[in-house]
Amino acid sequence: MQLELRIIKDLQARGRHFRLDVDMRTDSDAVVIYGPSGAGKSLTLQCLAGFVAPDAGRIAIDGATLFEAAQRINVPARQRGVGYVFQDYALFPHLTVAGNIGASLQQGWLRRLDDAARARVEDMLRLFELQDLRDSYPSQLSGGQRQRTALARALATRPRLLLLDEPFAALDPGLRERMRHEFVELRERFKLPMVLITHDPADLQTLARELVVIEAGRLVRHEMAPFQAEVPQGATALRVIAGGGRAA
Amino acid sequence: MIGDATVPLLLSLKVAGWATLLALVAGVAFGYLLARVRFFGREVLDAALTLPMVMPPTVLGYYLLVLLGKRGPVGAWLQESFGINLIFTWQGAVVAAALVAFPLVYKAARAAFEDIDTNLERAGRSLGFSETKVFFRVTLPLAWHGILAGAMLAFARALGEFGATLMVAGSLPGRTQTLSIAIYEAVQAGDDAAANKLVIIASVICIVVLVAAGRVLQGGYRRAFRY
Known part of the structure; x- marks a missing residue:
């Protein structure tokens, strides 16, 4: 780039x-x-x-x-086409994890997700190991889970x-080190x-x-x-x- | 047992309902404008919009009469263009109650909008949301609890409206005689039994609305979802 x-x-x-x-x-x-x-x-x-x-x-x-x-x-x-991950993650508090990730993929007033969009949300949930938390709200997540949700939400739009x-x-020092390494892996994978x-x-x-x-x-x-x-x-x-x- | 109180009660609920709806739409619009747009004279406009809350209702009623009367600028226009006359009608009572209740919605809406973390709206934009989608998908849902609580207070206030309504719509039994005006008439006529009944009904409704409004605010994202 x-x-x-x-x-x-x-x-x-x-x-x-x-x-x-x-x-x-x-x-x-x-x-x-x-x-x-x-x-x-x-x-x-x-x-x-x-x-x-x-x-x-x-x-x-x-x-x-x-x-x-x-x-x-x-x-x-x-x-x-630029994804943004905020310091405090700025997850939508009124939407679930899946809702946050899918928010950018909804079409029209009925807020429908087509098949491709639904598959994209599933991919993101799997990739960031958030499947079990799909119906949780941001307030119910730990710091690391919030960060993964924020990344998944940003990447769902395929930013350049x-x-x-x-x-x-915003993470504990111990978690910080682990997330850094996860993050490097992720970057290699997405070539982003x-x-x-x-x-x-x-x-x-x-x-x-x-x-x-x-x-x-x-x-x-x-x-x-x-x-x-x-x-x-x-x-x-x-x-x-x-x-x-x-x-x- | 409500009996002859039914007519003024239903009329009051109808007037207060429409008035709240009007106040809600205008209150959300002005609340959003003043929360988000900086312009010259913003706080003067804020004071003007809050004025109906502190002005004597009779003064408001007088202004409305001057404005909406057959010779008033708005009244004459309505009469000529649409054949509408608001004076001494229940629709006139709606306008009076809406004006008195408006600041309650407006104040609540402005505070609710100002309370929202602007990064949440930015997040929406970075995800490709149009400004309309940001408003309806992020801003409004997050402000909704505060706005709804304000609307409920506005409803209670509209239900109890007396002064401005009496000046604009008068006290025509069955047509413009709302609950609070019926109470006044009953006391004037020395009909204590009727007055007691109406007073108790009005009190119970107000208490119910206030408790409900408190619950709505407590259940808001402010408390449940802040992290």
Whole structure:
């Protein structure tokens, strides 16, 4: 996948001003955007998904323009073919696991699922080992089950790109490690390009082939794996990553 | 044993039912607009929409008379275009009760919409939902408990409406004499037996509606499904 991302976005809240100004191109299928909280990672992802319109710049996937300020192009989120897994998963609380996964496949006012859609839901339930939980509501699920449901829901639409916002942050540390490995397997299986944001250096080790570091709204580093140990600019966390440890 | 209370009771239920329906549609529309769209004068509009809750019903009734009367701008238009006259009719009583009950639905709807995690709507969009589908499949179902509780309060309020209804629709027995107006007439006429009966009926209905509204709110996703 080829991703072009040029975003300028100014935010003003209670007298405080924040500017996101990033410019990057990548051919990698496993990009991790890393940085401290408040650096603009989520905003970058939201611009890519189409939830937020940048003030200026251009966003394109494989040459297809999703946003271009100069030509007033802004493809709505629903037409971008981009899957999104939210930090708190944002599962529909009023729908069951099967209902959440099938929500995007329903046709018309009667909310019918045709045979192909029903088979797709079954595939997803099996793949993510959610068969026994099909009639459970999100409130009845554990953290890991919620995450699997969110992934299954996003993948049911066959997106061309999957975006993940701190996908492991809401999990227990033990479960986190296991889900990371499950996730890598899954990625190989679906051959699905993904952009993941995190502030946890442990995520980089397992998941990143290409690393983008954002600090205070600016792109400060962009490199391919294996990541360098020595970092010229004061990104202490990167030294920790390269050393294989976890940030304090 | 209800006997002659049946007529005003049924009329009240009919008027309150239609009034609640009107207030529901308008309340949901304005509640959604003010919860989601930022525009100049939003909070002034909010105050204006809440006004019927705090204004004396007689003042509202007077405004309605001026507006809907034969020479009023809306009244004259209705008369000329459709041959409709609302003054001294049960439909006029519906308009009066709907206006008084509207803020209860509107306030509940706005709060319910504002309470929804916007990421849930974004999730819908990323799954390919149209804006219409986002509203009917995500937003409205999640806000529904709050809206329904507001609608039930509005129903109870519409059922008890007195001042504005009396000014607009008068007190024609069998036609515009609702339960609360019938109580007033019974007391004025010194008919304590009839008044007692009507008062007890009105009280019981209001208590039932309030308890039901409380249950609806408690059963909402707010409590059961938050995680």
